[in-house]
Amino acid sequence: MIFWKTFFQNSTVGESYENNFKKLFLLDKTFDKIELKDVYLSNTKNINLYELEQLCDSVGWVKRPLKKVKIALKHSSIIISLIQKNDSSTRLVGFARATSDNGFNATIWDVVIHPDFQGLGLGKVVMHQLIKQLRQAEISTITLFAEPDVISFYRKLGFIKDPDGVKGMFWYPR
Template identity: 30%
Template structure:
């Protein structure tokens, strides 16, 4: 399978991007939400096979000191084929000159990020408005 990487959000691919999120169980990612978060992202990675989006990733950054990676998601039908690694590697390459890159792993995917050089923070903190996420991610 040939994978092409694109670095620009394409609203014509919105339904395909939504399908990626929905297939992975990220049900709150409607077309409206996806448009908002991708338009506000500084860095976008879309994995495309046979003209269809099969994986996504995005990041916010000041371009010098800090960046945060969000939403490394691969369509359920394409998982376990190295596409997530391809997306994350591309994001990290685009952020190679940024001093600090943060991310919050979804539960159970921590080892995936460790394989790409990410490490646990000693002083990382967060707040969540959603009580379920508070229970899952905060001490």
């Protein structure tokens, strides 16, 4: 656990990830007209908030105040992003994050893949990387919230809906 705490302690959430971009591995397949050899996995917390907003807009998510998104990213334990990179530019095409109590539990949030890149296995790549890092931190319970139309995706990754009859409960201000 100390490794990840130290690893992320020195990271910052800023306006651009260009300078802190770290290639973890190369996805080396070509599907249709999309060159996946230009898509890289990154675990930097330095995410361009405007690009993240554009990515979320591309899948129809409700806009969230950037100030609050910045706070959420700052308090995330792990952030995974997929970056399409070519000679002249970079573009955020996938994203997910997790929060944790750093002992037992973690929750995965904001799993999003740009529509042009959906169906290519990139969601699995992001999820496997998140789960791998959480398990390396000895997190034993990983939860997430999912829209009904993506439950089957998460089931294929080993997630169980309402295990042992457990139901999530929510409190909202009135």
